[in-house]
Amino acid sequence: METLSFEFPAGQPPKGRALVGCVGSGDLEVLLEPGTPGTLNIQVQTSVNGAQLRWQHLFERIFQEHTPPALNIDIHDFGATPGVVRLRLEQGFEEIGHD
């Protein structure tokens, strides 16, 4: 198990917060909460060791398309593939927009 930290430039914080997913096999839990303007902080606790670079690349790919809102994101990962991680993040971004 490893704990990793990432920081990315971001826009304004949203009003709402959201929780998506579950720490089940091949899945992950994502908690999204409003952060400080301009910064996106991500903490990842993952069952898979040595994957820091893979997370870094995945986040870069997602955030280069759209500037993300300013959030503190906590991820509890139980061996999710990059595709599942991306889907869960997009689901989370959509849900914070709803409340």
Place this chain on the structure above:
Amino acid sequence: MTDLLNKHSFVELGARQRARALLDSGTFRELIDPFQRVMSPWLSRQGVVPQADDGVVIAKGSIAGLPVVIAAIEGNFQGGSLGEVGGAKIAGALELAAEDNRKGIETRAVLLLETGGVRLQEANLGLAAIADIHAAIVDLRQYQPVIGVVAGSVGCFGGMSIAAGLCSYLVVTREARLGLNGPQVIEQEAGLEEYDSRDRPFIWSLTGGEQRFNSGLADRYVADDVAQIQQTVTALLQQGVPAQPRSRQAEYYLARLNALDATPQIEPATVRALYQGERS
């Protein structure tokens, strides 16, 4: 086919969605929600990734206008196992419901049980929490019904199967399983010849929801359908406490067990005939 399309599976819902589905619309209020991050302090230091709600959702709200607290276990996180935090959340919710009743607030409880029992990584702390849950169910059920629902697909095992047995009413689906020991544990102890844990029809014929209902160890047998489970739970809540909880009928069950001829191999039908008695 249309029947299939009109049904909404309860089994496929997560713990939080299940609690939401049972409560009156707009009344769901979570206690110790995941953003408070009351997590297991034991999993990380054993190299296991924790979950923000420790796999247990506690929600207050109402069902058909009646005040209810729901404890829903997330079967996908660590097999729904109960550790110190998740166990304390359930025990605390039940204890507060009993306190409510002593103060004149008629809070009932619904337990959505999807659990392999104690979380082995938390050993005695989980066991102690489960004992607290047992005591809290027995306390609360003298005032109000405590309804257990085992929907599947994990089932309900270990110390939590005792919790299921202590409930005022128990609701099961065909997907449900209920047993003190899980199939793999029994296979390991009794041997493959005696009990093949991979033989699914065999496992369900002994511990499945249908068998448990037909043996009188569960009170309602329902389809995996949100509306049907919601209606069944509502009706049981309105029915109030039973004349005598099943766990107070030890003499009846002991007499039945004493009458059993254990020489021939016991079949599922033997169990049904043995336990059913005068039950219609």
